[in-house]
Amino acid sequence: MQILFDTGCLVQALEDLQNSAVLNLCRQETCKGWVASTSVPAILENAKNRDVQSLLRVLAVMTPTAHDIDIALEAEKPFEVELLARLVDTSGLDAVVTLTPEKFSGLPVQILAPGELQKKLDAPPAPVKEVRLLDITASYHEILNAVEKETAETIRSGYFILGPKVAEMEERIASYCQAKYAVGVSSGTDALLIALMASGVGPGDEVITSPYTFFATAGSIIRVGAKPVFADINDITFNIKPEHIERCITSKTKAIIPVHLYGQCADMDPILQLAEEHGLRVIEDAAQAIGSEYKGRPAGSMGDLGCFSFFPAKNLGSFGDGGMVTTNSEELYDQLKVLRVHGSEPKYYHKVIGGNFRLDALQAGVVSAKLNFLEGWTEKRRGNAETYNQLFKDSAMTPFVQLPPEVFPRHVYNQYVICAGNRRDELRTFLNENKIGCEIYYPVPLHIQECFKPLGYKLGDFPAAEKAARETLALPISHEISKSQMEYVVNMIHQFFLGE
Numbered sequence: 001m002q003i004l005f006d007t008g009c010l011v012q013a014l015e016d017l018q019n020s021a022v023l024n025l026c027r028q029e030t031c032k033g034w035v036a037s038t039s040v041p042a043i044l045e046n047a048k049n050r051d052v053q054s055l056l057r058v059l060a061v062m063t064p065t066a067h068d069i070d071i072a073l074e075a076e077k078p079f080e081v082e083l084l085a086r087l088v089d090t091s092g093l094d095a096v097v098t099l100t101p102e103k104f105s106g107l108p109v110q111i112l113a114p115g116e117l118q119k120k121l122d123a124p125p126a127p128v129k130e131v132r133l134l135d136i137t138a139s140y141h142e143i144l145n146a147v148e149k150e151t152a153e154t155i156r157s158g159y160f161i162l163g164p165k166v167a168e169m170e171e172r173i174a175s176y177c178q179a180k181y182a183v184g185v186s187s188g189t190d191a192l193l194i195a196l197m198a199s200g201v202g203p204g205d206e207v208i209t210s211p212y213t214f215f216a217t218a219g220s221i222i223r224v225g226a227k228p229v230f231a232d233i234n235d236i237t238f239n240i241k242p243e244h245i246e247r248c249i250t251s252k253t254k255a256i257i258p259v260h261l262y263g264q265c266a267d268m269d270p271i272l273q274l275a276e277e278h279g280l281r282v283i284e285d286a287a288q289a290i291g292s293e294y295k296g297r298p299a300g301s302m303g304d305l306g307c308f309s310f311f312p313a314k315n316l317g318s319f320g321d322g323g324m325v326t327t328n329s330e331e332l333y334d335q336l337k338v339l340r341v342h343g344s345e346p347k348y349y350h351k352v353i354g355g356n357f358r359l360d361a362l363q364a365g366v367v368s369a370k371l372n373f374l375e376g377w378t379e380k381r382r383g384n385a386e387t388y389n390q391l392f393k394d395s396a397m398t399p400f401v402q403l404p405p406e407v408f409p410r411h412v413y414n415q416y417v418i419c420a421g422n423r424r425d426e427l428r429t430f431l432n433e434n435k436i437g438c439e440i441y442y443p444v445p446l447h448i449q450e451c452f453k454p455l456g457y458k459l460g461d462f463p464a465a466e467k468a469a470r471e472t473l474a475l476p477i478s479h480e481i482s483k484s485q486m487e488y489v490v491n492m493i494h495q496f497f498l499g500e
């Protein structure tokens, strides 16, 4: 539970900091306590030399915007009452804890007296009736202070494009991925595009990739003037099959783009070996896979280049678009940096044509702030996957749904994708009717997309990719969901297949 305390409640807590029941609940992390920054002067004024710093260490500080303050000033109720109610409402907190609940009457938020908080926490949780596929704002509180610090520093510095925040984030991501270099770019799509450009891929070249991936993987190959050549996938991991890649290699092949789909690495050893034998570049599409590993090696550190996306729904998402290219090659790193700024080196002198692939400092700051939480979130996702697997097994659902196995640890479960056979579409409708968010990634494999008709592929060319497109369904897996929400999802799937 996320609780906002009013001034009076915190002044009372100061009288006996160690024994304050409400603060102890926050210390034990039974709930998370917040204080509005606008309450701090009043707390200091009433503190009578008591230890305000120790009090604030137990809580997180929430800063209202000038607009929040304006609205609270215009309202009828006292300023603090309106402001706290607005903060709870707009920030998705659960309740205000106050010594004077009557002052908040009529406002649309839950109000508790200190003595009621424990009772509320002890009460059995309300039955789950809805699970969203992704609720990004549910963990907003966790990162609020860190993001606020990064954002304020950027706004105050006036350094909005590239600059020190981007450089700092690049260094941290490179180290996280165990790559020597990282270059922040404008999106995951642009990461792929610039990686292909830096690899010298262009007209007349062929690039082998999976037909079962997000459009950008193949779209970027066409955008550099080259031809995507598809190789079918493994029907359990949904990742490209090295045996199929080998059959596609011709004298025109310049690169391979394995996609670490849903957060699990492709089978990289045979792919890297094929690339070495044939002199090909390997560009890892790790857009969905930050933090994943293959035989102890992190995604983005194995190929010549690794491409990441910071799209908000990714495990490490920014507050807009953003991406990253990693590499261990100094030569590629230098090229990437030049291509990112229209090929300009030195400024206004262009020996090559690049693009505007720059990352902005506000997004870099958000990513840096969230990076501190990524490992914890990833472990929660992995725990959620284990919980789902167990729940499906316990409810005898495995003859009906194929679970996503972890073939190459460490899977980071950007998506938890089941295979529901020929009843997938019906199941999706049933889950949606029961307010469970689920999604089909991806309903149309790339080889039969209309815009790729000139490539000459037809339905039937890649049976595993086509089956995956027909039968798979992604279930809610984000680190924010609870065990009871997962139980609800599995119960509903059980009900769908067995009607009980």
Ligand SMILES: Cc1ncc(COP(=O)(O)O)c(C=O)c1O
Pocket (backbone or CB within 6 Å): 187, 188, 189, 190, 213, 214, 216, 217, 259, 285, 287, 288, 308, 309, 310, 311, 321, 322, 323
């Ligand atoms: C596998 C894959 N490649 C590339 C991208 C492109 O990333 P972005 O949306 O940041 O451009 C995505 C994003 O959804 C993706 O999932």
